[in-house]
Amino acid sequence: MATQDTQQERDGGAATAENFLSVTDNRTGKSYELEITDGTVRAMDFREIKVDDDDFGLMTYDPAFKNTASTRSRIAYIDGDAGVLEYRGYPIEELCEHSNYLEVAYLLIYGELPTEEQWGAWEHEITHHTYVHENIKKLMEGFRYDAHPMGMLLSTVGALSTFYPGANNITDDDEQRMAAVRLIAKMPTLAAFAYRHNLGLPYVYPDNDLGYAENFLSMLFKMAEWKYDADPRLARALDVLFILHADHEQNASTNAVRGVGSTQVDPYSAVAAGVSALYGPLHGGANEQVLRMLDRIGSTDNIPDFLEGVKNREERLMGFGHRVYKNYDPRARIIKRHVDEVLEVTGKSPKLEIAVELEKRALDDEFFTERKLYPNVDYYSGLIYEALGMPTEMFTVIFAIPRTSGWVAQWLELVQDDEQAIARPRQIYDGEREREYVGLEER
Ligand code: ACO
Numbered sequence: 001m002a003t004q005d006t007q008q009e010r011d012g013g014a015a016t017a018e019n020f021l022s023v024t025d026n027r028t029g030k031s032y033e034l035e036i037t038d039g040t041v042r043a044m045d046f047r048e049i050k051v052d053d054d055d056f057g058l059m060t061y062d063p064a065f066k067n068t069a070s071t072r073s074r075i076a077y078i079d080g081d082a083g084v085l086e087y088r089g090y091p092i093e094e095l096c097e098h099s100n101y102l103e104v105a106y107l108l109i110y111g112e113l114p115t116e117e118q119w120g121a122w123e124h125e126i127t128h129h130t131y132v133h134e135n136i137k138k139l140m141e142g143f144r145y146d147a148h149p150m151g152m153l154l155s156t157v158g159a160l161s162t163f164y165p166g167a168n169n170i171t172d173d174d175e176q177r178m179a180a181v182r183l184i185a186k187m188p189t190l191a192a193f194a195y196r197h198n199l200g201l202p203y204v205y206p207d208n209d210l211g212y213a214e215n216f217l218s219m220l221f222k223m224a225e226w227k228y229d230a231d232p233r234l235a236r237a238l239d240v241l242f243i244l245h246a247d248h249e250q251n252a253s254t255n256a257v258r259g260v261g262s263t264q265v266d267p268y269s270a271v272a273a274g275v276s277a278l279y280g281p282l283h284g285g286a287n288e289q290v291l292r293m294l295d296r297i298g299s300t301d302n303i304p305d306f307l308e309g310v311k312n313r314e315e316r317l318m319g320f321g322h323r324v325y326k327n328y329d330p331r332a333r334i335i336k337r338h339v340d341e342v343l344e345v346t347g348k349s350p351k352l353e354i355a356v357e358l359e360k361r362a363l364d365d366e367f368f369t370e371r372k373l374y375p376n377v378d379y380y381s382g383l384i385y386e387a388l389g390m391p392t393e394m395f396t397v398i399f400a401i402p403r404t405s406g407w408v409a410q411w412l413e414l415v416q417d418d419e420q421a422i423a424r425p426r427q428i429y430d431g432e433r434e435r436e437y438v439g440l441e442e443r
Contacts, residue, residue: 027051040069059426065250066323071258071417075108075409076249083327087247088112096334101242102126102184102212105405108247109180109412129185130206130215132156132193133163137203140193149194149397150279156190157183158272167266170415179267180408187404188212191397192219198393204228213239216401221389231345237338237384244331244377245399247406249324253277253284257407258414262423267411274407275400281318284396284403287378287385290319291392294351294358303358311367319379320362326372335380339387346387355383 021034021041028051034041047057062068077086085092088107095104099113106114106122114122136156143152161167164182169175193203196219204219207227213235218228248254256277261270278284293315297306309315322329343349359375362368385395414420 023049025049025051043068059428061428065255070250070255070423071414071420073249073410073413074111075406075413076247078249078324080322080324080326083325083330083333085248085330092244092330093334096240096243099243100211101239101246101402104243104246105184105402108405108409125181126185126212127206127208127215129181130189130208132160132186132189136160136163136190137193140190140197140203143197145200146198147194149191149198149393150275150285150400152194152197153187153190153397153400154272154275154279156194157187157275158269160186161266161268161272164266164268167268170264170266176267176412176415180405180412183267183271183404183408187401188216189219191394191401192216194397195220195390195394198391211235211239213242217388233341233345234388237342238388240334240338241381241384241398242402244334245381245402247403247409251283252280253403254407254410257411259423261411261414262420264415264422267408270411271404271407274403278396278400278403284378284399286318286376287382287395287399288392290355290378291351291382291386291395293318294354297354297358300354300357303354303361306358307361307365307367317358317362317368317373319382320368320375321371321373322376325374325376328374329376331377332375332379335377335384336375339380339383342384342387346389349383349387351386352383355380 019036021036023032023034024030025032030049032045032049034045043060046060049058050056060068075088077089078084087095087104088111090107090113095107099107102123103114103119105126106118110118136159139159140152140156160182164179166172166175167179189206196203204222207215207218209227210218214228214230217230217235217238222228250258253274257270257274260273261267281289297303306315307317310317339352343352359379362373368374381399382392382395385398386392390398
């Protein structure tokens with residue numbers, strides 16, 4: 001930032017209004033020129049705007065970061081108005097059509113799609129790190145029979161840090177790479193163990209002959225058979241869901257990973273923070289809430305009453321609305337196509353009929369169109385998970401599996417970014433000051 005004078009000096013006397021924001025502080029009459037880069041001004045530039053030398057300087061106030069960019073990133077691009085999502089420049093639609101989740105995970109972590117040789121090494125490495133230490137299994141056995149699997153997942157991901165203390169060396173290339181491999185490889189194992197625990201079934205170990213999605217389905221559903229043979233259509237639908245959930249720039253859980261990671265804690269602990277954030281019903285928990293909502297509605301006849309409840313703010317239409325998308329979430333569009341394919345294998349779902357009708361009526365209703373509320377990724381994903389035989393408690397857990405590659409990619413970007421420091425916002429203090437302590441007997 002420059003005051004008008006110094007900026008004029010920099011420009012050889014010719015003040016240019018271009019790419020600068022002119023600000024006049026009416027408290028002092030002083031003018032300032034704030035540089036605009038990439039459509040942003042730097043919040044720290046406002047600190048120079050003071051009434052006198054003792055003044056702290058102006059701050060920006062932005063609860064919930066509704067208009068604050070916290071980082072530069074090269075991982076995911078979103079155009080919320082146009083409904084566009086790209087990973088490392090590749091449109092999500094192209095990746096869903098031609099790629100697979102593990103390849104996309106590589107793309108997110110390394111920035112490029114793998115060559116054939118890199119792909120072979122990556123797939124081999126992920127496949128051979130899917131096992132967890134037996135003590136992790138014992139730790140899981142300690143949970144109550146009805147423990148929410150997301151609670152189990154977040155504890156065990158955090159616990160991984162104690163098994164790999166070398167990961168504390170967060171700037172070491174090999175440690176970074178191994179943490180990325182281990183987290184992506186072990187997440188399905190932890191998720192499946194949590195599921196089997198709830199059912200009181202023996203945990204199924206990973207099968208190195210199977211692909212990423214097939215292996216996960218095997219760890220969930222294998223019983224006495226020699227090999228679990230997943231229907232390829234179901235495995236593919238799950239893989240597409242994994243691609244769609246892999247990253248979504250600075251969403252709440254990624255922000256949690258980055259915020260906690262900024263303390264230079266190990267990546268397992270940072271990712272555990274992401275799992276916690278994802279657990280919330282306004283974030284990853286929304287798909288679980290969508291199914292509960294469809295259950296509550298019960299029949300298409302009850303949709304008008306339900307929508308009245310939403311408009312009267314007694315209810316929220318779960319799976320609708322997004323902080324960034326003010327258009328149809330492109331991920332929802334792709335998932336919707338796969339719902340039919342999955343139901344072809346597993347049989348019809350009465351909830352799908354309610355979901356489709358509810359979407360149609362909401363999109364015809366001014367309340368939703370005025371607010372640009374469209375289905376988000378969670379609106380239809382729960383229907384696929386349910387068709388695959390997952391209990392609702394597992395939905396968020398399944399979301400966490402692919403989001404791990406996004407969290408790790410974002411964590412890597414964070415630790416390699418010289419501009420980043422410990423994330424520590426400011427506050428506006430609204431409370432009492434300098435009160436005199438009153439003893440208990442006198443209160
Ligand atoms: N149902 C009814 N009204 C809604 C909904 C909804 N699902 N979402 C937003 N609105 C209304 C708000 O009440 C508000 O109305 P107002 O201006 O009259 O007060 C307006 O739309 C703007 O909404 P905000 O809450 O300001 O939007 P914000 O960006 O803060 O919230 C969020 C986004 C949390 C996703 C919200 O849309 C929501 O709660 N949706 C339901 C939960 C959900 O599906 N979450 C999954 C998101 S995707 C993901 O995390 C993977």
